[in-house]
Amino acid sequence: MGVVCAPADRPVRPPRPEADTLVDLFARSNGKRIVLILETFPFFMVGRLVGMGPGTIAVKAEEGVSIEFVGRRFYILVDTIAAFFIEEPDHPIPSLSNIPPTPGLRASEATADRSVSDDDVDPRYNLLQLVGQTLLFVLRPEQLAILGQTFRPICVATLEAAAADYVRLSTVNIRWSSAPEWVFPTPLFVPNTQIAVFLPFSRDIRFPLAQ
Known part of the structure; x- marks a missing residue:
């Protein structure tokens, strides 16, 4: 036809x-x-x-x-x-x-x-392009907790590997407001579905956690 x-x-x-x-x-x-x-x-x-x-x-x-x-x-x-x-x-x-300022907007x-x-x-x-680099990750939950201490799920880590539906991170620097240099003692696997935002970033950069 x-x-x-x-x-x-x-x-x-x-x-x-x-x-x-x-x-x-x-x-x-x-x-x-x-x-x-x-x-x-x-x-x-x-x-x-x-x-x-x-x-x-x-x-x-x-x-x-x-x-x-x-x-x-x-x-x-x-x-x-x-x-x-x-x-x-x-x-x-x-x-x-x-824009005229409003409370909390700058x-x-x-x-x-x-x-x-x-x-x-x-x-x-896709994440495969960034394997080996240091990235900032924002995870989807509003907050997480370790041993009863809550924190906003923002971390800077080395992307060691990217699989089909998860990543492996090493030297995971969780940005606690009270201890911004703290590093998790082991690598972490993170499901891709839990990642909200990511970008190449330096561990040396400090930034406010409240926007």
């Missing part, structure tokens, strides 16, 4: 709104500014969408985060995003410095370069 083609003069219909998916939306928005409200640390961010992979987007932070994170690329699991907006021609995202202390180069775009990102 031959292929049946539509008449040349028939207009191509755009996808129906009800058929659109988040994958479609993120794919056609690469390079645009985005504002994110997240379930986990850093909770709020304005940046630029610079890539996407299975269930993950890459965002280069510009504002709304502490200065230690400005200009860094965050890899964020889509299902940890509570709400977001991607800039449109009629609805640009304003700089936080131009602009970042530095402004990142908002240009996007080809090197920033990584459409098929």
Whole structure:
């Protein structure tokens, strides 16, 4: 049976709104500014969408985060995003410095370069590309506990290996507010489903745990 083609003069219909998916939306928005409200640390961010992979987007932070994170690329699991907006021609995202202050809201202390180069775009990102590097991980639970001491699940660790559905971390520096240099005594395995955010990071950088 031959292929049946539509008449040349028939207009191509755009996808129906009800058929659109988040994958479609993120794919056609690469390079645009985005504002994110997240379930986990850093909770709020304005940046630029610079890539996407299975269930993950890459965002280069510009504002709304502490200065230690400005200009860094965050890899964020889509299902940890509570709400977001991607800039449109009629609805640009304003700089936080131009928004009247509200209680608890502050602009970042530095402004990142908002240009996007080809090197920033990584459409098929996965953890295998970062094996051997030191990363900051934010896990999905709101808090965890060790021997009765609760902490926000943020750590800096070396990614030793990445399997199909888990990672192996070594020298796991859990960022306790009272003991930010503490290292867990053994390596840790973490299921991928428990990872909310990750990014290459240095152990030497200190940052506030409250955003």
